[in-house]
Amino acid sequence: MSFSSDYPVFYVTVDVVCLTVRDGVFSVLLAERGEGEQKGRWALPGGFVHPDEDLETAARRELEEETGVRAPALLEQLASYGDPGRDPRGRVVSVAHLAVAPDLGDATGGSDATAAAWVSVETALRKRLAFDHNLILRDGVARARAKLEWSPVAASFCPPEFTVADLRGVYEAVWGARLDPANFHRKATGARGFLVPLGRTAGGGRGRPAQLYRVGSATRIHPPLTISD
Amino acid sequence: MSFSSDYPVFYVTVDVVCLTVRDGVFSVLLAERGEGEQKGRWALPGGFVHPDEDLETAARRELEEETGVRAPALLEQLASYGDPGRDPRGRVVSVAHLAVAPDLGDATGGSDATAAAWVSVETALRKRLAFDHNLILRDGVARARAKLEWSPVAASFCPPEFTVADLRGVYEAVWGARLDPANFHRKATGARGFLVPLGRTAGGGRGRPAQLYRVGSATRIHPPLTISD
DNA sequence: ATAATAGTGTCTGTGAGACATTATACC
DNA sequence: GGTATAATGTCTCACAGACACTATTAT
Secondary structure, three states: OOOOOOOOOEEEEEEEEEEEEEOOEEEEEEEEOOOOOOOOOEEOOEEEOOOOOOHHHHHHHHHHHHHOOOOOOEEEEEEEEOOOOOOOOOOEEEEEEEEEOOOOOOOOOOOOOOOEEEEEHHHHHHOOOOOOHHHHHHHHHHHHHHHHHHOHHHHHHOOOOEOHHHHHHHHHHHHOOOOOHHHHHHHHHHOOOOEEEEEEEOOOOOOOOOEEEEEOOOOOOOOOOOOOO | OOOOOOOOOEEEEEEEEEEEEEOOEEEEEEEEOOOOOOOOOEEOOEEEOOOOOOHHHHHHHHHHHHHOOOOOOEEEEEEEEOOOOOOOOOOEEEEEEEEEOOOOOOOOOOOOOOOEEEEEHHHHHHOOOOOOHHHHHHHHHHHHHHHHHHOHHHHHHOOOOEOHHHHHHHHHHHHOOOOOHHHHHHHHHHOOOOEEEEEEEOOOOOOOOOEEEEEOOOOOOOOOOOOOO
C-alpha cells in the first residue's frame, strides 16, 4: 500500500438478493445470523470480500458458503449501500448483488452451519431483517420485476428446458398478476431470440402436452413483455 | 470499531460520470489528475469518501471540489468497481455515480486547482483515461442512453424552462440519431406527466416561436420514447 | 414573398388485449 | 365423451413512423 495512514479505511462486504419461484411463490433466500452482530435475525446471505477477490466472485462464494446455493443462472451487481451507521461495528460498504436461480428445493444451509431458507418475498419484506437488508431486498425485487419486461431473465428462474406455461408462471409470480395464456404464448414465442423450440414435448400435465424450449441468445427481448397498465 | 484487526481493509472512493449536451454535442466532464498516481492523465472527477459521509454526498462534494460543478439536476448511483489491481496503490472500491447537468458553460476547475473540461463523449471514449475510467464511462453512457427511453432524464440536460426542440436536441445528441420533429413533438407532449406547458413562448428563434415547458412530476414517461429499431 | 421552424392531421403497419376456436392429451 | 391445457385465429384499439399540411415568426 502506498496510501498515507490517515486515509479513511472501510470494510467492504457483499450481500446477495437470491430470488426464485417455488410452487408459484416468488421467494428469496435468507440466512439466519449466527454469533456476532444481529445474532438470530434473518439477513441476506453475504460477508466480507477477501483481499484478492473481485466483487462478483465474493458474492458467489458467500452465497454458496452460507446457503449451499451454487451457480445461480444469473448474478449481477445491484447497488452499493454505504450510509455511515448502517453497521454499528464500523464503516462498512456493502455491494449488493442480484441472483436468480431455478427452484432448487429446500435450502440446506452452508458449510458454516448457518441456517438458510427460502422465504416468500411478501413475508420477507414484512420481517425486520438485519442491517438495511429490507431496503436492499426492496431494490432487488424492483430490479427483477423491471427486468422481466425487456430481458430474458425469466428463463433464469426456470430449469434449462421449460414450457411456455412455466415461463408464464414466473411472470405471474414475480409480478403478482394474472396473464392471458393465449396472448402470453404469442408474445413470448414471437419475441425474436428469446425462446428456442426443442421439438419435444413435456409429459405429465393434464391437457395437451406443451412444447419444450430453451432460452435463446438474445440479451433483450423485443418487443418487450409489458406489464399491463 | 469492533472488527478484529485481521479483517481485510479497503479504501472507498466515488467517481462521477457527469454528462451534458453543449451545442448539440453529448459531453462528459473530465479532470486532469495533478500530483500522485496517474499524474497528467484525464480522469472522471472523484476521490475518497470521508469517514462520516454517505456515498451520494461524497460524489456531490468531489464533483464540486474538482470541477466547480454544483447541484447537477440528477445524481444517482451507477455501479461499483472493485477489481483487485484496479488501483496500483492498494485495494480501492469505487462507487461510480451518474450526474446530468444542463449546459453550464466552460468548466472552471475546482477549488483544488486541478484542470477540468467538458469533452465530447466520443472523444473521451477514445482517450486512455486513468484507472478503469473508460469502463465506468461506457457504463454511464449506456445507462443515460437507456434511461432516455422511459425516464424524464432528458429534462435534466435542459435549463428549467425549455422547448420541445431543446428536448429533441438532447435525444438526438445522446442517441446519435435524427428524430422526426413532428412525431417527437406528439410523443413528448402526449406522454402523461412528462411536460408541463407554461403558456409562454421562447423568443430568438428563426421560425414560429416554440412553447416553453417545464418538466412534470412523473418518474416514468408513458408510453416510452423508443429509440427507432 | 420566402425561408425557417412549430405544431397538427392523416395514413398505414404492428402489436396488445379480449376472446373464440382448434388441437391433443388424460380420465 | 368430458375436461383440461396448449396453441392459433380474429377482432379492435392504440400507437409508431412517414409525411403532407397548416401556423407563425424573421428577413
